[in-house]
Structures are given as C-alpha cells and as structure tokens.
Amino acid sequence: MEISEVLLEELIVFDVESRTKDRAIRELAAKLENTGYVTDIDAYLAAVMKREEISSTGLGMGVAIPHGKSGAVAKACVVFGRSRDGIDYQSDDGEPVYLLFLIAAPEAADEHLRILANISRKLIHERVRNELRQAETAREVYQALS
Amino acid sequence: MKLVAITSCSTGIAHTYMAAEALEVAAKELGYQIKVETQGSIGAENVLTAQEIKEADAVVIAASTTVNKDRFAGKKLREADVNDAILRGKALLESAATAEVYNAKGAAFVEKRAAGKSMGIYVHLMTGVSYMIPFVVAGGISIALAFAFGGINSEGAVASTINGLGGLAMGLMWPALGGYVAFSIADRPGLVPGMVFGMMASQMSAGFLGALAGGFLAGYIALTIKKIKLPKALMGLMPILIIPVFSVLVGGVIFKLFIGIPVGWLNQVMTDWLQSMSNASGVMLGAILGAMMAIDLAGPIGKAAYFFGVASLTNLVQGETSLIMAAVMVSGMVPPLAMALSSTIIGKNRYSNEQRESGKSAWVLGLSFISEGAIPFAVADPIRVLGSCTVGAAISGALSMIFNCGLAVPHGGFFVFMIPGAVSNVFLYILALLVGTAVSGVLITALKKPVEEAVN
Numbered sequence: 006m007e008i009s010e011v012l013l014e015e016l017i018v019f020d021v022e023s024r025t026k027d028r029a030i031r032e033l034a035a036k037l038e039n040t041g042y043v044t045d046i047d048a049y050l051a052a053v054m055k056r057e058e059i060s061s062t063g064l065g066m067g068v069a070i071p072h073g074k075s076g077a078v079a080k081a082c083v084v085f086g087r088s089r090d091g092i093d094y095q096s097d098d099g100e101p102v103y104l105l106f107l108i109a110a111p112e113a114a115d116e117h118l119r120i121l122a123n124i125s126r127k128l129i130h131e132r133v134r135n136e137l138r139q140a141e142t143a144r145e146v147y148q149a150l151s
Numbered sequence: 152m153k154l155v156a157i158t159s160c161s162t163g164i165a166h167t168y169m170a171a172e173a174l175e176v177a178a179k180e181l182g183y184q185i186k187v188e189t190q191g192s193i194g195a196e197n198v199l200t201a202q203e204i205k206e207a208d209a210v211v212i213a214a215s216t217t218v219n220k221d222r223f224a225g226k227k228l229r230e231a232d233v234n235d236a237i238l239r240g241k242a243l244l245e246s247a248a249t250a251e252v253y254n255a256k257g258a259a260f261v262e263k264r265a266a267g268k269s270m271g272i273y274v275h276l277m278t279g280v281s282y283m284i285p286f287v288v289a290g291g292i293s294i295a296l297a298f299a300f301g302g303i304n305s306e307g308a309v310a311s312t313i314n315g316l317g318g319l320a321m322g323l324m325w326p327a328l329g330g331y332v333a334f335s336i337a338d339r340p341g342l343v344p345g346m347v348f349g350m351m352a353s354q355m356s357a358g359f360l361g362a363l364a365g366g367f368l369a370g371y372i373a374l375t376i377k378k379i380k381l382p383k384a385l386m387g388l389m390p391i392l393i394i395p396v397f398s399v400l401v402g403g404v405i406f407k408l409f410i411g412i413p414v415g416w417l418n419q420v421m422t423d424w425l426q427s428m429s430n431a432s433g434v435m436l437g438a439i440l441g442a443m444m445a446i447d448l449a450g451p452i453g454k455a456a457y458f459f460g461v462a463s464l465t466n467l468v469q470g471e472t473s474l475i476m477a478a479v480m481v482s483g484m485v486p487p488l489a490m491a492l493s494s495t496i497i498g499k500n501r502y503s504n505e506q507r508e509s510g511k512s513a514w515v516l517g518l519s520f521i522s523e524g525a526i527p528f529a530v531a532d533p534i535r536v537l538g539s540c541t542v543g544a545a546i547s548g549a550l551s552m553i554f555n556c557g558l559a560v561p562h563g564g565f566f567v568f569m570i571p572g573a574v575s576n577v578f579l580y581i582l583a584l585l586v587g588t589a590v591s592g593v594l595i596t597a598l599k600k601p602v603e604e605a606v607n
Contacts, residue, residue, distance in 0.1 A: 059161060060215070064237050070165040074192070097234060110164050110192065118164065118193050125165040126172035129237070 008150050011120045012083050013040070014143045021086040021105060026063075026094045030054075030071050033084040033107040043109050045077035052077075053107070063096030067138075068128050072108035081117035083108045083124065085146060087137065104128070104137050124150055154178065154185045154247060155199050155207040159214035160233045163191035170213045170236035171197075177240030185244070190218065200274045202281075202335065209247040211236075220253060228253035279332035279366055280530045283324045284509045287523055290321025291516035295566075298519060302570075303563030321523065325353035328530070329366035336370025340377055340390065344369035344398035348406050357414045358450020359526045360533075364410055365402075372402045414451045421455035433474060433552040440475065441482030441548020441587070445540040448486060448522050448529055457483070461561045472557025472575045480520055481551045481584050482544035484564055487517030487524030488584070489543055489591030490536065494528070498596030506531070517588075520564030535598045543591025547583045554579035 016036055023029040034050050037043040052073030056062065063069035069092075084107040091101025106128075108121055127133045127150050136149035156174050160166035171187040178185035188199045199222070204210070209227035212218050213236035220228065229250035231243050294317035301310025329349025333341030348365025355361065376394050385393070421443065428436055443456035460479030467473060494502040494510030502510065509527045516524030529536040557575040560567050567573040574580055 056162060060234070062165075064166075064169070064234055066238075070169075072162060072164050074162050074164065097238065106165075108164055110162070118191075121164055122168040122189070122191060122193065125168040129169055129172040129176055 008120060008124065008147055011081060011117045012085055012124070012146070012150070016040070016082065016084045017143050017146055018084065018086040019141070021088040021092065024088075024090065024092055026057075026069075026092060026102075027054075029086065029088070029092045029094075029102075029105060030107060033086045033105060036084050037082070037109065040082070042080050042082040043078050048077035049073050049075045049109060051075075061095050061097060063094035063102050065096055065098035065100060066128075066131075066134065067091075067100060067103040068106075068134065069094050069096065069102040069104070070106045070108060070125065070128075072106075072110060074110045074112060076112050078109045078111040081108075081110050081115045081121060083121060085137075087140070104134060152181075152183045152209075152248065153207050154183055154209055154211060154244060155203055156185060156187045156211040156236075157190060157199075157214065157218050158187060158233060158236060159190040159212075159216045159218055161215050163193075163216075166215075166233045166237065167191035170233045170240075173237045173240040174211065174213065174244065177244050181241060181244060183244060190214075190216075200277060202274070202278050209250055210253070211243060211247050213243065223253050226253055227251065275332050275335040275367070275370065276363070276530055278335035279328045279330075279363070280527050281505060282331035283328040283530075284505065284527045286320050286324040286327050287516070287527060288509060288512040290317045290319070290324065291519065291521045291524055292512060293317025293320060294521060295515050295519040298563060298566040303560055303567055321521075322353060324523065324526075325349040325359075325362045328359065329362045329369060332363060332366025333370035333373060336367070337373035337377065340373040340394040340398065341370045343395045344373055344402045347399050348402060351403070351406055351411065355411045355414055356418065356449075356451055356454045357410055358447045358453070359523075359530060360447060360450055361410055361414060363530065365406055368402050368406055369398060372405075373398045376401075418451035418455050421452050422459065425455060425459045434549050436475070437478040437482075437548040437550075437552030438545040439548075440478050441485075441551075442541045442545040444479060444483040444522065444548070445486045445525075445544035445591075446537055448526055448537070448540075453483070453522065464559070464561060467559065470572065472559045472573075474552055474555065474557050476561065477556045477558035477574070477580065478548040478551040480558055480562075480564070481556070481580060482548040482587065483522045484517050484520050484584055485544040485547050485587040485591055486522050486529075486536075486540035487513040488588040489517075489540055489595060490525045490528045491517055492588060492592035493596045493599075497592060498599060500601040501596065501599040502528075503602060518565040520562060532599065536595060539591045539595035539598060542594060543587040543589075545587075546590055547587025550583035550586055551580060554583055556580040556583065 021029055023032045043049045052075040053071050062071045086105040088103050091103055094102040133149050140146045158167045158170040167189050171189045174187050189196050210223045212230045213233045215233045227250040229247040235243050293313050297305040297310045297314035301307045305311045305314035326346035326349040330342050330346035333345025345366045348369050349362045352361035352365050376397055440456045443452045447453050460476040463473040463475040491510045491513035494507050513524040554576055559573050568577055
C-alpha cells in the first residue's frame with residue numbers, strides 16, 4: 006500500500022493561505038469536498054474541533070496533526086497543508102505551525118490507518134520535516150514521507 | 152539500560168505513533184534499548200511479552216488514555232502524557248530509571264494471565280524460539296565450518312572437533328526449545344521437565360513439533376503441581392524436590408505414551424510406505440521424498456525419508472550415484488534457504504528483527520543441508536511455513552529426478568557440489584535447488600502478512 010493512496014495528490018496544499026488555526030483547518034477540509042472520502046464535511050469538522058478541545062494537536066516542532074474520527078468519513082485519508090509564513094495554532098510550545106496534516110479517519114478499522122500511523126512516525130524526524138518544508142512537488146512530499 | 156514502553160492517545164490515530172517513534176529515537180540517542188507497544192486504533196501492536204517486561208529495567212507509559220498496568224507489578228514505572236514523549240522523549244526515558252516501583256494490590260496475581268489465553272500461547276512459543284535460535288546458529292555454523300575445513304566427513308583434528316562442538320550445540324536446541332516454552336508458562340519450575348521432554352523428543356526423533364509438545368506439557372504440569380497445597384513443613388521441598396521429580400515422572404510417562412509411541416509408529420509407517428513406493432515413477436517418488444523432507448523438518452516423517460535415501464547408497468558400486476539420495480538432499484536444503492530468502496531479501500517486513508537475523512544464518516545452514524535452520528520460523532508460524540516449504544521441496548525433489556541428478560554421499564549440501572564424482576548433473580541439480588527455493592520463498596512471502604515493527 007502506498008502513501009499516495011491516502012494522501013492524494015490533489016489533497017496537497019503547498020501554500021496554505023489562512024494564518025489562524027480554525028481557518029486553516031477549514032481551508033484544508035474544503036479540499037475533501039467531492040473527493041468521496043468524506044460524505045459530510047460539517048459532521049467531520051465537528052469531530053476535528055471536538056478533538057482540538059481536549060488538547061491542541063499542535064505539538065511543537067512546527068507540526069500539527071488535527072484529526073477527526075467520524076461516521077461521515079467513508080475512507081481514511083489525509084490533507085497535507087504547508088504554510089510559508091506560519092499558522093498561529095496555539096501549540097504547546099507557542100511556536101507557529103508550518104506543516105499541517107488534517108487526518109480523516111472512519112469509525113471502523115481501516116487498513117489505511119496503518120499508513121497514517123507511519124506518516125505520524127516520520128514527522129518525528131527533523132530531516133523529514135525539513136524536506137517537507139522545502140518540497141515543491143507532490144513527488145517530493147511522497148519521497149520525504151516514504 | 153533496557154526499557155519497555157506503551158504509547159496511547161485518545162483517538163489512536165497519530166500521537167500514539169509519533170510518541171512511539173520519538174521514544175525509539177530518544178532511546179537510540181541515549182544508548183538505551185527500548186521496545187514500544189502502541190495501543191492505537193489499529194489495536195495493540197509490537198506487544199510486549201512477559202519475558203521482555205521481566206528483563207526490562209523500567210517501564211514507561213506515555214498515554215492520554217487509561218492503560219492497563221497489571222502487567223507491570225513490581226517494575227519501576229514512569230507515567231507521562233503522550234505529548235511528553237513526543238516533545239521531551241529523552242528526559243522522560245532518563246527519569247524512568249529513578250521511577251517508583253508500581254505495586255497495585257493483586258496486580259502480581261493477574262500478571263501471568265494478563266495477556267489472555269490465546270495471546271499467551273504465542274508468547275510461550277516465541278520465548279522458546281528466541282532461546283533456541285542461538286543454539287541452532289552456533290551449531291549449524293560450526294558444522295558448516297567443519298565441512299569447509301575437513302570435507303563432509305570432517306576429517307582432521309580441527310574439523311572433527313568443530314563438528315563435535317556443532318553437533319552438541321545443535322543437539323541442545325531441543326531442550327532449549329522445550330525448556331523455555333515451559334519456563335514461559337510456569338517460570339522456573341517448568342525448566343527442568345521442559346528440558347527433559349525436549350531431550351526426549353530429540354532422542355525419539357519427534358522433531359520440533361515433539362519438542363514443542365513436550366514444552367507445553369511440562370509447563371502446564373509444573374503449573375498444576377505448583378498449585379497443590381501441602382502442609383507448611385513440606386512446602387519448602389516444593390521447588391527443589393517435589394515439582395522437579397513429579398513433573399518429570401508424571402509428564403515423562405504421558406509424553407512417552409502420547410507422543411513417543413505415535414511418533415515411532417509414524418516413522419515406521421512412513422518407512423514401510425516408502426519401501427512399497429520403490430517401484431513408483433521417479434518423478435513421483437522425488438516429489439514425495441521432497442515433501443516428506445520439509446513437512447516436519449527433521450521430525451519422524453523427514454527422518455524416514457532421509458534414511459530411505461541413505462539406504463539407497465548402500466548398494467552403489469564405486470562411481471555410481473543415487474537418484475533417491477540426490478532428491479532427498481536437495482529438498483532438505485530448500486526450507487532453510489527459502490526462509491532465508493524470504494526473511495532477508497524479498498519479505499523482510501514480514502519478520503521480526505530476531506527472525507531476520509536468524510534468516511542470515513539460515514543461508515549457511517541451508518547450503519550445508521541442515522534443515523533445522525528453518526525451525527525458528529516454523530515454530531512461530533507452522534502452517535504457513537511448513538506448507539510453503541513442503542511445496543518447494545517437493546518441486547526440487549521431482550526436478551532432481553527429472554534432471555537425472557545423482558548423489559554418492561549422504562550429507563554435505565553445497566560443499567559436495569564441487570567434489571568430482573559426488574554429484575552427477577551438478578548444474579541441473581543446482582537449478583532444481585534454485586527453483587524449489589524460489590517457489591517456497593515467494594509462497595511464504597505471499598502468505599505472510601507484514602508485521603508492524605518499526606522497520607527503518
């Protein structure tokens with residue numbers, strides 16, 4: 006199974022325009038419309054926001070992984086957004102976020118969850134984060150994460 | 152420093168795995184050993200075994216959910232939020248050394264059963280395998296060395312000494328397997344009967360399945376005897392007298408009756424059956440012998456096939472070779488080579504680190520016609536491994552017959568290929584070996600699912 010099956014090429018946003026957390030999440034979520042992966046964007050967004058209430062998914066290191074598990078998700082997928090200027094994400098370390106992975110997970114177990122787990126693991130490595138911040142093409146994004 | 156850890160987060164999608172990776176990276180930087188179990192939405196993965204927990208210096212739990220701690224009674228336990236692991240992994244690991252010992256009431260009591268019954272059996276198997284592997288490797292490599300120095304009869308003082316050492320180490324794999332399966336079930340009391348029954352299995356050629364059966368029998372008998380209530384004065388005698396003596400006596404009789412006798416009978420039946428097959432077509436016979444060599448890896452069926460091959464050598468005159476012996480040897484080389492191929496080249500992610508390591512030595516063992524090299528894999532996953540190996544071995548056996556390959560010696564593997572007169576049609580013989588190995592290797596790789604271990 007390939008990363009490209011979960012992180013579709015059209016779900017990569019190289020220049021996130023929004024500068025605040027809520028807007029950035031909505032901007033990325035809008036990408037999921039008409040993909041067939043999420044049947045009800047609002048219901049899915051509600052799940053994401055509910056998760057954010059528990060604790061910020063901005064962990065520091067310039068990375069945030071907002072995610073929602075919802076019946077409105079037909080198939081696991083992820084939207085990758087990269088911000089040039091940084092997003093005010095209310096992260097634990099107070100630093101802006103440059104790499105945003107918006108994950109949509111279905112209620113039922115899904116084999117794609119394993120890929121999401123692997124992507125999460127990769128983000129711990131500084132080298133991967135640097136490559137993602139410099140990536141210009143979808144190919145480079147996949148390479149950084151593989 | 153050796154650590155075990157658990158990571159878990161509320162949705163189990165991202166942070167569980169980031170934390171696991173962060174802890175592994177931090178441990179590497181600190182020079183610690185760590186194994187991290189992830190409890191995420193995919194379920195628990197890379198699950199800690201009782202043995203690993205036992206050997207760990209401390210336990211780290213990085214979770215934003217409730218994690219069951221029953222398994223960790225008596226261990227130093229450091230708990231933190233999952234985010235701490237991601238951001239401050241190093242500090243978290245360093246603080247584990249001075250953590251307080253976890254001591255929930257009654258926790259020790261459930262410790263053994265915590266993993267659940269079915270999970271438990273797998274843990275016992277893997278404990279046995281991990282103690283057995285070094286014996287197989289040490290023994291197998293030594294024997295191969297002896298072949299290399301002294302030819303297949305290990306001629307000369309050096310070669311024969313090394314060969315003897317290898318044989319001893321190899322022979323101890325059976326008690327190690329039986330003993331440590333039983334040890335995993337019943338702790339120390341299991342060790343003595345487990346080793347004894349493993350040795351019995353070896354002597355009666357019951358193969359690894361016999362040794363495994365012995366290990367489980369020993370473990371559960373020791374566990375049962377341990378629970379018997381005796382007057383206080385006699386309780387002191389439990390560990391050094393009562394448990395060892397009775398578990399060996401009672402279990403030994405059961406083992407002899409229910410394993411030994413059927414195994415001997417099976418061996419006899421197979422031997423007789425092969426005799427009656429002597430006139431069957433060569434290809435058919437080759438396939439059957441090949442399948443027998445792999446189906447129980449040096450157990451009663453394989454042994455019958457091997458001795459059928461050796462017997463075919465006795466009537467040869469100088470310069471003749473035996474087609475039957477050739478089919479037997481080539482197919483006996485297939486299982487370890489196929490497992491080596493799968494675990495070190497084409498299907499790495501389907502095996503644990505430990506298995507991949509033993510896969511490297513399986514190359515040498517396979518080339519030396521030491522079928523036991525495949526046993527560590529077969530114990531962990533018998534049906535898939537034995538099934539795949541049997542198919543390839545049967546093909547090699549049949550091909551060897553079709554190619555009209557012959558062999559004049561009873562052992563030696565690759566080391567005799569180059570000796571003039573030992574193998575006839577040697578290049579086709581190698582082809583037969585390659586084809587069977589490739590078939591089995593691809594088959595097992597296709598059948599096995601990838602295991603989730605941080606493969607980096």
